[in-house]
Amino acid sequence: MLKYQQIAGEIEKYIEENELKQGSKLPVIESLMKQYRVSKSTITKTLELLEKKGIIFQVRGSGIFVRRQKRKGYISLLSNQGFKKDLEDYILTSKIIELDVRKPSEEVALHLNMDLNEDVxxxxxxxxINGQTLCLEESYYNKAIITYLNKEIVSESIFHYITEALGLKVGFSDVYLLVDKLNEEEASYLGLEKNSPKLLVESLFHLTNGxxxxxxxxxxxxxxxxxFIQANSLFF
Amino acid sequence: MLKYQQIAGEIEKYIEENELKQGSKLPVIESLMKQYRVSKSTITKTLELLEKKGIIFQVRGSGIFVRRQKRKGYISLLSNQGFKKDLEDYILTSKIIELDVRKPSEEVALHLNMDLNEDVxxxxxxxxINGQTLCLEESYYNKAIITYLNKEIVSESIFHYITEALGLKVGFSDVYLLVDKLNEEEASYLGLEKNSPKLLVESLFHLTNGxxxxxxxxxxxxxxxxxFIQANSLFF
DNA sequence: TAGTGGTCTAGACCACCCA
DNA sequence: GGGTGGTCTAGACCACTAT
Incomplete structure (x- = not known):
């Protein structure tokens, strides 16, 4: 475990356990350096990580403060394939409708950089979620990379299996959002009426090597x- | 202008101008250090920035590569209040329906950390967008911070005015997404039928001081x- | 003007990828 | 094993905030 990750984890835990509110001031960098016996850059790296995760914000000339989202019960759009509902208790289950190996459509082949005669x-x-339909999910995995899947794996967290069992490292993803109306098939799966609103989230996940x-x-x-999404400046 | 921002800008420009594709290899850190006559940490900082912006990805032991989104014509969800449509030509206009000073509702006061008798x-x-209705927007600005607005400012980019004319620095934002059906009023403004799908994006913008x-x-x-959103690991 | 975070340097060493 | 990115250090100096 890297130092800055370790320290970030401890600070995050500290905030959680003491239920610090938005705007609570944390110790200054100097103190953190002494407390964890590391250099300033390491603390800076730690704080950058916490900032990226939306846990703190830093104000030059002033200090380091806790950042909290105002609303509960929202799903973080950017965590594991769209889950990790904050604090709240919830039960996530799934029902498998299909699982097979097939040739990709043009659309899928294009996204996964595959030939049409390779397998997915x-x-x-x-x-x-808590017994109610949350979503209908269709996923395509490049079989050359994800070499094996079965019903058991697929009914649990696929990403957990990919990182732990296969030892692959997930790097970044492109996420596309579209809003439209449900067609008949989708409506029946979700237990809603045809033409109800839907949110379609298409994601393309990459390994760290791209x-x-x-x-x-x-x-x-x-x-x-x-x-919800916690966004940082970058763009202003 | 800071060195690492300057260099990041130049590298970004280089990628744009040469239309480098996803996966194109960029010079190694050593070369960049020499080219820009700066230390390794500065180049590292530069590359971190470009990585956060979704422009490159780095692979340890291998190199630095260009990252590109696969689809055109999508709006970046996390840039200025939701715009900056990539490359594509488009014309953004707006029509003001109301502009006034009022007391906040409880919901607004809560989000903006204001008393009910202060002004917004x-x-x-x-x-x-290109002559078609894009969205209906209702915004509440804390008048103690955004001291003055008029029709002219509001018909242009409000954020540009806030950063340039008022000299305020935007720090981070919390974004909440909900999908629902249009009510009668919204439908008429957007020129759609009642009960059509809608995407509701509620954003809470903060200054750098929180x-x-x-x-x-x-x-x-x-x-x-x-x-679209370009997400980095962090969460896996 | 004291305190605090941000940038930048030079250099050591580590972890990973690939031929 | 050679090349490449990632972490970490110690220290100098800068920019902003608060009082």
Whole structure:
């Protein structure tokens, strides 16, 4: 474990356990250096990480402060494939509809940088949150990278399996959001009426080396579609 | 202008001008250090910035590579209040429906950390993209911070005015996404039928010192709701 | 003007990828 | 094993905030 990750974890834990509110002041860099016996750059790296995660914000000439989102019960759009509902208790289950190996469509081949005659794993499942339909998910995995999948793996967290069992490292993803109306099939899977609103989230996941390995289309039940994103400046 | 920002800008420009594709290899850190006559840390900082912006990705032991999104014509969800449509030509206009000073509702006061008897600027406008309705926007600005607004400012880029004319620095924002059906009023403003899908984006913008100054509710025309986000690991 | 975070340097060493 | 990015150090100096 790297020092700056270690320290970031401890600070995060400290904030959680003491239930610090938005705007609470944290110790200054000088103190943190002494407390953890590391250099200033390491603390800076630590704080950068916490800032990226939306846990703190830093103000030059003033200090380091806790950042908290105002609303509870929203799903973080950028965490593991769209989950990790903050604090709140919830039960996530899923039902597998299809799981097979097939040839990619042109669209899928294009996204995954594959030839049309290579193989992909296709997974179609419904996910439930506290017993209600959350989303209909269709995923395509490059079989050359994700060499094996079965029903058991797919019914649990696929990403956990990919990182732990296969030892692959997920790097970055491109996420596309579209809003439209449910077609008949989607509506029946989600238990909604045809033409109800839907949020379609298409994600393309890459390994750290830049290889795309998973293209997913997730259609959300609009009644459960409450997402949040913590954005940093960068763009202003 | 800071060195690492300067260099990042030049590298970004270089990528744009040469239309480098996803996966193109950039010079190694050593070369960049020599080329720009700076230390390794500065180049590292530069590359971190470009990575955060989704312009490159780095692979340990291998090199630095160009990252590009696969699709055109999507709106970046995390840039200035939701715009900056990539490359594509488009014309953004807006029509002001209301602009006044008023007392905040409880919801608004809560988000902006204000008392109910303080003043907010209220702006309601429709935004058009290439002549079609893009969204209906309602914004509340803390008048103690955003001291003055008029129709002219509001019909242009409000954020440009805030940063340039008022000299304020925007720090971070919390973004909440919800999907629902249009009510009668929204439908008529957007020129859609009642009960059509809508994407509601509620954003809370803070200054660099953590003060919230703008709470906005933006209802998007679902036919124009094509957003993308470039996400980095952090969460895997 | 004291305190605090941000930038930058020069250099050592480590972890990972690839031929 | 050679090349490449990532971490970490110690220290100098700068820019902004608060009082």
């Amino acid at each position: 794993y296709y997974v179609k499942r419904i996910r439930y 290889q795309p390995f998973d293209f997913s289309k997730v259609t959300y039940n609009y009644q459960q579609s409450q997402f | 600027y209220y702006v309601k406008r429709i935004r058009y 003060q919230p100054f703008d709470f906005s509710k933006v209802t998007y025309n679902y036919q124009q709701s094509q957003f």
